[in-house]
Amino acid sequence: MKQYLQFISILLIIILNLSCSHKISEGAISLPPIVEVDSLSQKYNIQIDFMKHHFSGLLIVRKMDNHEIRILSSSYFGMSLFDFSFLNDKFIINSCLEPLRKKKILNLLEMDFKNVFLTGKNSKRKEKSAIFEKRTSDKGFGKSVLYSSDFSGETPNRIKIRHPWMRLTIQLDKLNENNP
Numbered sequence: 523m524k525q526y527l528q529f530i531s532i533l534l535i536i537i538l539n540l541s542c543s544h545k546i547s548e549g550a551i552s553l554p555p556i557v558e559v560d561s562l563s564q565k566y567n568i569q570i571d572f573m574k575h576h577f578s579g580l581l582i583v584r585k586m587d588n589h590e591i592r593i594l595s596s597s598y599f600g601m602s603l604f605d606f607s608f609l610n611d612k613f614i615i616n617s618c619l620e621p622l623r624k625k626k627i628l629n630l631l632e633m634d635f636k637n638v639f640l641t642g643k644n645s646k647r648k649e650k651s652a653i654f655e656k657r658t659s660d661k662g663f664g665k666s667v668l669y670s671s672d673f674s675g676e677t678p679n680r681i682k683i684r685h686p687w688m689r690l691t692i693q694l695d696k697l698n699e700n701n702p
Contacts, residue, residue: 553645553657556638556670556681559585566681566694568595573689579603581694583639592616593635606631608640633659634683634692637668 557564561584568581579597586592591608605616613632615623622628637645637659645659645668655678657668666685670678683692 553641553647555640556655556657556668557583557677559583559591559639561585561587565697567697569691569693569695571691571693591639593639604631606635608636611636611640630685630690634666637666638681638683638694 563582563584566581566583568579570577577597579595582592582594584592588609593604593606593608595603595605597603602617602619604618604622606618607614607616613628613636615628618628622631633644637657645657647655647657649656653671653673655670657670659666659668665687666683669682669684670680671682672679677696679696681694683694684690
């Protein structure tokens with residue numbers, strides 16, 4: 523019995539060491555942004571699913587004249603949810619609805635929007651094909667998995683951000699300029 527427990531403990535230590543180690547891949551250097559932001563407004567349908575709660579609205583992203591990237595989200599009824607800016611990699615909160623003004627939520631949104639609209643410094647490319655790309659960033663509780671698909675040229679028309687440990691999913695579907 524003692525040998526059996528010793529064998530199990532050694533096996534457990536080996537498994538823990540292998541699962542906790544990380545390898546640095548070529549994707550860990552610095553990936554280009556998933557979406558290149560320009561001076562024209564880019565519009566997306568945004569869907570946020572958190573556990574049993576669902577929210578949908580409109581997300582507008584635009585690069586301003588001073589190279590500031592503005593990210594604005596509102597409900598379909600016109601209520602503004604948040605207005606964020608990135609200026610020289612600095613995250614600025616211009617306005618935000620009170621339930622979203624929690625530090626952990628703001629850090630999570632900052633990390634997600636940086637990975638989508640700025641260079642993915644902390645993300646690694648896991649899979650890439652002509653129709654699909656998968657990236658991951660961070661580890662543990664703050665881990666996020668970014669899926670981009672339905673490409674038109676280099677730009678994806680669908681971006682899905684999953685946080686598996688928090689049961690949070692954010693999906694962006696690009697709106698065509700021809701559709702109202």
